[in-house]
Amino acid sequence: MTLNKQLLLLVTIYLLSLINIKSQNNLNRRVVWSLEECLEYAIANNITVKKAILSKNSSDLNLKQSKNNRLPNLNANINGGMTNGSSIDPITSSFQNEFYKSVNGNISTSVALYNGNKLTNTIEQNQLLVNQNSLYIEQAENNIILSILEAYVQALYTQEAIEIAKNSAKSTEDLLKQGQIKFSNGALSRSDLADLEAQNATNQYNIVSAQTQYAQQVLALKQLLELDPKIDFQIEIPELSDSKDFLIPNKEIIFEQAVNKLPDTKIYDLEKQINEKDLEIAKAGYLPTLNLSGSLSTGYSSTRDYIDFGRQLDGNKSQNVSLSLNIPIFSKFQNKTNVALAKINIQQSELNKIQANKDLYQKIEMAWLNATTNQAESKSSKTLRDTSKLSYDLSIKKYEFGGSTTTDLLVSQTNYLNAEQKYLQTKYMGLLYQQLLQYYQGQPIKIQ
Known part of the structure; x- marks a missing residue:
């Protein structure tokens, strides 16, 4: 944080403290309260009213989230590993009996159509x-x-x-x-x-x-x-x-x-x-429910060292688009x-x-x-x-x-x-x- 920003922050905190002190002092000096002042203060400070306002704020957030639920989701996943012995190479799908390293990743999304x-x-x-x-x-x-x-x-x-x-x-x-x-x-x-x-x-x-x-x-x-x-x-x-x-x-x-x-x-x-x-x-x-989903995946395997990392990722790309219909029985x-x-x-x-x-x-x-x-x-x-x-x-x-x-x-x-x-x-x-x-x-x- 620069010196100017620090000074600005300190001045802001000081002014806010003065406002709070002045407000409290005004409250302490107020001895005689009219009915209108009592009503105004009670509405602004009553605990039950404050709780009701918090409940309203929560419902506002729930409404916003329910609207956001119309949007498609987006997820990314990266896996890396080392394997020794007999196994199936997850990239080439070939049988291997040696030590090798592999990396694979994918991006997927889905959205509810109905x-x-x-x-x-x-x-x-x-x-x-x-x-x-x-x-x-x-x-x-x-x-x-x-x-x-x-x-x-x-x-x-x-x-x-x-x-x-x-x-x-x-x-x-x-x-x-x-x-x-x-x-x-x-x-x-x-x-x-x-x-x-x-x-x-x-x-x-x-x-x-x-x-x-x-x-x-x-x-x-x-x-x-x-x-x-x-x-x-x-x-x-x-x-x-x-x-x-x-x-x-x-x-x-x-x-x-x-x-x-x-x-x-x-x-x-x-x-x-x-x-x-x-x-x-x-x-x-x-x-029934109908969902649309799609994914993009790629990977790298050290069993193919003759092909560099970038070319493997480009060559191993695959795309998938699918429709899923779920019928409750x-x-x-x-x-x-x-x-x-x-x-x-x-x-x-x-x-x-x-x-x-x-x-x-x-x-x-x-x-x-x-x-x-x-x-x-x-x-x-x-x-x-x-x-x-x-x-x-x-x-x-x-x-x-x-x-x-x-x-x-x-x-x-x-x-x-x-x-x-x-x-x-x-x-x-x-x-x-x-x-x-x-x-x-x-x-x-x-x-x-």
Whole structure:
């Protein structure tokens, strides 16, 4: 290798290392991840997706090789040896009883002229396998998208639950301070003060519990992304308005769109076509095969030293061209078995298609039912949250003026917190169901 080439190689390696370091540093510096960034990263790095891509690459190679199998082969063979004693000279075919050396070589080729269209059907089958593996890649990407979406929405829900818990705790802390003053002045019993202290402790615990649930959801999302445990990771919190009703199409329409756009059932259409090609290949076993072959050979023997090496090779040349017809008569019923197995596989693929359609419809029906139910609950849960908040605010004012007991106040707070949690759950579940229905209709996942 010249000096210039060595320098070029070193510079290239250095630049590639800088690119890799910069990419890793960017990943390490990225702390807050949006949903779009999570989806993009997961699709590019998920192990299942990578395995599906490798399977696709393998099928591409198999397709290329099946096309190359149409070409004739070409082989060369050279043999050399020394013989002593009685033997037949392989070059002159004469009887010899002496020590001699011989060399012979040949070039041969053969090509299949007819094999029951087995090569053609194999090429077409391998093309179907390439197409099917492309759908498997799409299916793997869709599966990780749905997993990321669900984990992300759950993380959003638990994050907002932290804020609710903190607000509730802040409200209780203020009430506790007022209660301590009232108790000092003799306007509040020790029992009521104890109730406020217990509620304050409960609300503090609720904050820790909500933070733990959020950390668990973030960890689950991080594991789905297969990120290095050392990387700091938090989710981006989008600005979401109150849940609004969205148009829910008829579930039959959604199913029709899903069948046309998603790979879930298309995979089994291709599986049936692949098995049908297997049947055609199996039937080819009953048909004769016709091959064309040819060879060119020559040799040298020391028993003919009076003729030099070059002239012997030229004079000993022989050519051969032949046609070979192979007619199957009895294959121990192997062809019959292969045909029967291929037919069973076709029936199996038909059942797989039916099952895939059934599973897809059940998923859509469940998402559709959940979305419909959620819309019916969203208005009532918002109304309940708003009225419970108003009731709680009024209870605080009444309590401050001595118009209600501590027990009444704490009951009102508990009712408000339960209503807030119900509304929060309805809000984020509605967001999830909306995205699921968009996915089944072939629309992109995007939280707005």
